[in-house]
Amino acid sequence: MPKQIILAAHFPGVNNTTVWSDPASGSQIDFASFVHLARTAERGLFDFFFLAEGLRLREQRGRIHDLDVVGRPDTLTVLAALAAVTTHLGLAGTLNATFREPYELARQLATLDHLSGGRAAWNVVTTSDSFTGENFRRGGFMDRSLRYERAAEFVRTARELWESWAADALAGDRDSGRYLTAPDPGAFIHHGDQFDIAGHFTVPRSPQLHPVILQAGDSPDGREFAASSADAIFSRHGTLEAGQEFYRDVKSRLARHGREPDDLKIIPGVTVVLGDTDAEAQEKAHHIRRQQVSPQTAILLLEQLWNRDLSGHDPEGPLPATDPDVSADAISRGRAGMYPDPVATARQWRALAEEKGLGIRDLIIEVTGRQSFIGTPRQVAERMNHFVQADAADGFILVPHLTPGGLDEFVDRVVPLLQERGVFRTRYAGTTLREHLGLGAARPVSAVAAPR
């Protein structure tokens, strides 16, 4: 049997890839939008639905960013509500471990797992960002080098809490009057560098025992953290070759954590544009990119690399002749630094613009595009399947550009073709997300190597 493709859907978030100027763009807040996208994903038999998280409104040039979709609901609350209107779909949320404590978050995730019948997943992120920390009691500044230490210990602590209730803790025996089999349910003690806590967890074992752990991030530390602690990893590698290289590297790291290659799924985020002909799809993709990068947005994205106020520049004109300002504080706040060497990147962009004769906006459209499948449904199905069979990925997280209808066409036109090829399910075989992903039962924390 050929490798089976994992499919997930992202709810269009707050960056400029979400098109709001299109007449088909609906509310990003109304619960009906979430219901539509989640039900469409479930109709398409997707493995899970995925929500990002916001903790502070982004700023640029010292002011709240106002060009992209702004404002979104709380991740866990929406996922719990979606559990009521779906039956099989996995419910995954990004939840920042820097501004939460293990007891609280483990409790919420175990609750979500109970309330959804075993469909909860957590995308683990941390931040070192004191800008975001200004919204939190904890503050939040953390040395970058400690971020994965905190994440790894956080996940380990959460697992200890999820396991703290014995499998047979609940007797519920009315005749004898024994509700519990032992007097100390959920007892735990965790002493570590990041957390020193003890007491009793309030949530008995949830259906998956450990909600599925997802991780995004591409640094060596991030890859190692995923290899030790995650069930799935997001990546974004544009080409088949880059994807294969990432795939080989990450899968090869699993053995030293006592894990099998299949224990960690690699699921890049991708965009899809469909047309009746290839030419039509290409034209649609071009139109979408121009909606995503308005003239104003082009300048703002350019400023994020240049780290200077470029508001006087013509968006259709040439790139600035100066180099990026690497000495000043970041002009854009609330968003991770994306360019490790801004001066080198700026020179590459300038060379590219000159070579192709591109103004600022077209250059931004060219360099900020992400991995995407553009073509007829048949072409897209073939290429997606090729990526998976050639071990460049285990599946994909689709990132639609429209709320809430952005997934409709894919589910209607591409999913049947994948099913025809025998590479995607025709019905849900199990009920839990672990079962959808083919992960098997959760491995007890005692079987997981302790962090260094």
Added chain:
Amino acid sequence: MPDTTLHLAAALDGLGWHPAAWRLSRADPTAPLSSRWWAALAGEAERAALDLVTLEDSLDLQSTAPDGPDGHTDQLRGRLDALLVAARIAPLTQHIGLVPTTSVTHTEPFHVSTAVATLDHVSGGRAGWRPRVSARRSEARHFGRRNLPALDPAHLDAPETVRLVGDLFTEAGDAVEVVRRLWDSWQDDAEIRDVATGRFVDRDRLHYIDFAGRWFSVKGPSIVPRPPQGQPVVAALAHSAVPYAFAARHADVVFVTPADAGHAAAVVAEVRAVEETVGRTGPPLRILADLLVLLDETPTLARRRRGRLDDLATTDVGSDAAAFTGTPGQLADLIQEWHRAGVDGFRLRPAVLPDDLTAVTRALVPTLRDRGLFRAGYPDGTLRALLGLSRPANRYAAATA
């Protein structure tokens, strides 16, 4: 015009409020871990047009001991996060208010604010919130960030205890203030989608809350647009002067625990006086009296069931609220009497679920309706509207207008 409508709420917790409830409940002893259970209870309350249901919670195991677990194996232990339970049942209900409890001592006000605002969005304006102080050392140890001294319930008037309780409630007040400011930090019309200028929001209608207090500082604005009610309903449970003042400053609804009609009148007078003292500017608190209720067709049957429960329990019921054992008709008499004494309504805590809830919805409510004391159904609108509270103006919009 004073609001004379009787308000009715059901307080949901586990398999009921009596420590031996699980022994006599028809439900599976682990039912409170399933969403079906909560959906069924909320649906039952909604069919009787109750104003709201509350969902209990704490950051610790249920216990009869004042400062940590009690080692009991004969009582229900373990529970789910109340806010997520409320969100899970929101799409399955249409009219009833959903009021989860969350701790404000160890949690982040920013997270609480966005979660309750989101509950309001997913429920179409039916969210409430009961902030709760976590005074137990066992809860503090779950977070490992601060040490709280032991709180001895036998010496609540010791100076160090008075100071500790005062601090905890002041901190809780700061938390509610932050949560409320964040709800207002988006004006209702902040989202403009102006294609001509490329702007999705008008940043002049988004506001930093710039809260700086003794325990935390929060910058804002929220990430969640203003909830449908503007301000979801804040409710506080209060038994004495400090929490009365907390409720008068920060809440819309207060749950109180009078012992009888005379005491109810005294409590109402005390709450109204505290409203004066703290200079409350909003509409007067809606005062709901808490009652643990055990109902049956005859007084004898009710007493007998109560007796069986008490015999099965190894600990005293130890209820902070008065316990009523009797018929729905007798309870209706009591409700009428206390209502005349000045309480706006009641939060009934069923002794055993679902039995004592269905007695409320199927016997008490029709009796109250027959007497012209309770609504026949739901008017259109939000939870605030149901409680006779208007949608508040946005404090920042008013300031910039």
